[in-house]
Amino acid sequence: MNIKVQLKNKEKNTLENGVIRLVKNDELDKVMDLQDKVIEWLPNKDLYYPTSRESIMRFTGEMGEIVGCFNENNELIGMGVYCKLGKDKENYGYDINISGDDLLKVAQVESTIVHKAYRGNKLQVKICGIIEDLAKKENMNLIMSTVSPDNPHSLNSFIKIEYKIEKEKEKYGGLRRCILSKKL
DSSP states (O other), X not given: OEEEEEEEETTTTEEEXXXXXXXXXXXXXXXXXXXXXXXXXOSSGGGOOXXXXXHHHHTTTTTEEEEEEEOTTOOEEEEEEEXXXXXXXXXXXXXXTOOGGGGGGEXXXXXXXXXXXXXXXXXXXXXXXXXXXXXXXXXXXXXXXXXXXXXXXXHHHHHHTTOEEEEEEEETTTEEEEEEEEEO
């Protein structure tokens, strides 16, 4: 999968060519670097709960994929983590009382982030669309995610692509999160 995209770089006020594709195992440092930058730029660190390197590594194999957007310099400027956790305790299906084998049909958008210079290119929506396609190919019934209720840009992006707010609850050691779902 290589999807060509045109990107506006707000910092340089330029148009660039980019590509959305799966992130390779040897590019995990780029994932961690982008995540670190995005967290550093956040005025409120509770808006994003970082994914550990260990978890990222789990999601680049049998449990999922990382969909990345790269600029023309091959810099990772946006990404989304797709995973299927089955009966693992981290499956968001538990948050809405899904149980048993039904958990095996729940996919997750574990994380989505975009470099601040490239916000406004609808990359979160594009990346989530690709993640949904991956889930459909694997015959998943439901896709879920979590978003801080204090992050209106991300929450609105999910709502625009027909995710439904199931509930709000504390997760990740006391952070408020909206639990989102979409039937596939």
